[in-house]
Amino acid sequence: MTGKKPSSRNGRLRESSAGADGGHAAFLPVSRGDMESRGWGELDFLFVSGDAYVDHPSFAAALICRLLEHEGYRVGIAAQPDWHGDDDFTAMGRPRLGVLVGAGNLDSMLGKLTASKKVRSTDAYSPGGRRGLRPDRATLVYCQRIRRLWGDIPLIVGGVEASLRRFVHYDYWSDALRRSILIDSQADLLVYGMGERQILEIAGALSDGVPVDAIRNVKGTCYAAGPDGLPEAFVELPSWKEISASRSCFAEAYRISSLEQDPIKGRPLVQHHEKKALVQLPPAFPLSEKEMDAVYDLPYRRTWHPMYDADGGVPALAEVQFSVTSHRGCFGSCSFCAIHAHQGRIIQARSHTSILREVRLLTRLPGFKGYIHDIGGPTANFRHPSCSHQATRGACRGRECLFPTPCRNLDASHADYLELLRKCRAVPGVKKVFVRSGLRYDYLLLAGADGRRFLEELCEHHVSGQLKVAPEHASPTVLRYMRKGDVGEYRKFMALYEAVNRRLGKRQYLVPYFMTSHPGSGLPEAVELAEFAAELDFCPEQAQDFIPTPGSLATCMYYTGMDPFTREPVFVPRSAGERRDQRALLQHRMPQNRERVLEALRRAGRMDCVKTLFPDGTMGKAARGPWQERPKRGEAAPARRRPRRRRSGDSQPPF
Structure with missing residues (x-):
């Protein structure tokens, strides 16, 4: 690792040459000692993460940092730094090219508070499940500390929290509107969506000496600009001032922005704030199968960093340690879910070869007992694009694939997913392969005989009770607002x-x-x-x-x-x-x-x-x-003592 200019540019991912057992025995650096053991005098990038460091592709910090490492950059991770002081941020020194900031796999407020705004008892993304190891609105707090430390160092924010708060947004936990997180954080760039293409383009430009305020052409990013820095052609959203005065303007901003979230047909968006405007460039193109394979074939250690052993590890790993991500994206577009806004509506899938390589790797991990807990994605049986048109035309503007009725062009075949499951359960050492991620039964029903065949094998081999x-x-009223089908489909x-x-x-x-x-x-x-x-x-x-x-x-x-x-x-x-x-x-x-x-x-x-x-x-x-009468006026109601109520818990929804 030399910190030199990488071999792949413009967001193209180089194919990985080594799996988890391919010689990369060490975790990514988390201390000055780790850097010195590698002979590094400085980092190229420091990744500040609101989650504990788990070296697994389901954790954003590990995925992005392993990708940068593979491309030749020196990367270190400051996982859950103490934001009350400077020491955890400066432990590995000022990085040469920039600082990357992510709040973690969940929005930091969602990770802390329930639907009733009660503090959650545990934090699955922290060592030992301890809560309180990340600040509220972690992206903002980390950025403030970095700006105080290193002034105008290139600062790039990303992840779920930044991605879904990039426009003027409503914050449930404060019951108030908030400006774009890019404006409030004073970051230079905001990466929205999954981020692999964007981070390689940004890193390549910075490595070539391009000033961060000149990086204005990376799809899937946002930047702040004055009147002279706006793109030549764009769609203007209602401004912060207009939205603050009118809920109708908020609705209009959402409507317009949602229609432009397409990598092929999407146009630049501009939303004015007090002094600067947020500029969102169109979404990044989906990864190809080869590029998806490259990302998931990187040499992850697939466990938490040893510094958490004394705490019993990081609980969130248990849910994914023996699971396999086969694809990303969702064309279901349920209104309460933001996955399609973050991962996109166009499905991006890995090859069978890559997935089988990971399954065989899992059988060799300590603690594996023969059970693959899941092979799927946001929606398990959405393993290919919804139709053949999406590759050239993108997702249909203003129309959904399944709601209110399924599109006539919808490809509901389950043949590829079924073949994949058959191959995975035949791997030596695998006793059972389960499907635990979301399954759209209405989509399955559309597949006719193919869907019934899939369901039969699912019930026979991939369900445990x-x-x-x-x-x-x-x-029907609520389901319409949820953008879900009739309950008759469930019957x-x-x-x-x-x-x-x-x-x-x-x-x-x-x-x-x-x-x-x-x-x-x-x-x-x-x-x-x-x-x-x-x-x-x-x-x-x-x-x-x-x-x-x-x-x-x-x-x-x-x-x-x-x-x-x-x-x-x-x-x-x-x-x-x-x-x-x-x-x-x-x-x-x-x-x-x-x-x-x-x-x-x-x-x-x-x-x-x-x-x-x-x-x-x-x-x-x-x-x-x-059938019972209420007491008549003047008659005493029977004495009773109201029983003590126990409040049921709030489940933490996937995000």
Whole structure:
């Protein structure tokens, strides 16, 4: 490693020549001692990360830094530095080319607080699960420290937090609008999306001596500019001032920006702030299969850094250590999810050869017991682009692949994914390959006989008792705002799943995910969901409350109270009481929820649901059925003591 000019330029990824056991035994440097052991006097780049250092491709810091290392750069990681002082930032000295900053695999506020704005008890991305090791709004805090230390050093921000906060955005945790994170952080460049192409182009330009304020042509990046620095042609979004004065302008900004998020047809966007304008260049082109292979074939150690051994390691590794990412991107475009905005709507897949190489590698890791926990992506059965047109035309502007009805050009074949699963389960040392990432059952149903064949093999070989799927809701109103299909599709899939398992002689169950308090869900819709859960004889131990995370369509609806594409008003459950009611209705069989459920049913005028939700009749001492009279005026109600309520926990949604 010499810090010399790399051999690949303009965002083209060089094919990796070594796997995890190809001679790269050391972790990336985290201290001056690590640098000296490599004979380095200085770094080219310092990566400041809000997560603990886990050398695995599912962790952004490891992926980006290994890629830069492979291209010939000297890279060090300051993982979860103490932001109260300078020492952790300066331990490896001032880097030669620049500082990269990422808050971690989650937005730092989402990682800290639940939907009810309670502090989470643990942080899976910190050693021992300890919380409090990263600051609130970590990207901003780290950038402030770096600017104080090194002045005008090239400063590049990226990752989920930066990517989804790049425009004026609503922040749920402060219940306020915030400016672009690029403007507030005073960074030079913001990388949005996954970032491999962008970081290589930026690194190459800096290595060639190009000033950072002259790097203005890298797709998938944003920069701040004065009046003279705007691109020649662009689409202007409502400004910070206009959005601050009008929620309708916020909705319009979201509408326009979402239509331009395409690498082929997207145009530059400009959003003016007080003194400067945010300029977003169109998204980066998706990686090719060969480039995806190169990224995931890099020599990751696939475990946490040894400095965390005394803490018992980093809990987040357990979820991915024996899992394989087969692809990225999602054309499902659920309104509450920002994955399609971050990874794109065009699927980027790895080759079977690369995936099988990783599976064989996993069988040699300490602790492997024969089980591959997952082979998938954001949506497991979206392993190829939705149609043949996307490669040349991009994703359709203003149209979705599955909503409100499936596109006639949609390719719903599951043949490639099925063949991949067959190959993986045949690898020596593999006992079982599971599919645990999201599965779109409506997409599977579209595949006809091909989908049924896939489901049969899925049930026979890749399910262990339970298959998790996400109908999300039962109300047609809410599902429309979620951009999800009718619940009738879930009923069809339930019947097919039951029939397939019956034929196989297996007792396997579906575990549905439901979400409460989504925009569009009032009390009547929450009761519909409770009725459907009762029909399924299902009561989740944890309820997933909708969290308005930056960058999603549903968050735009939450803040503005309107659908930005139709401008029709959308009911939004905002108060803590409304959110508790909806969660209690879904968890109606929990004894601590019964009084609240009954009161909610009374207010909704749906006391006809009592027998449906409480078929055993055990409604608690304070419960009255619809057949019972209220005390007449002047009569005393029977004395009762309200039972102590226990609040159910909030699940942490994937982001």
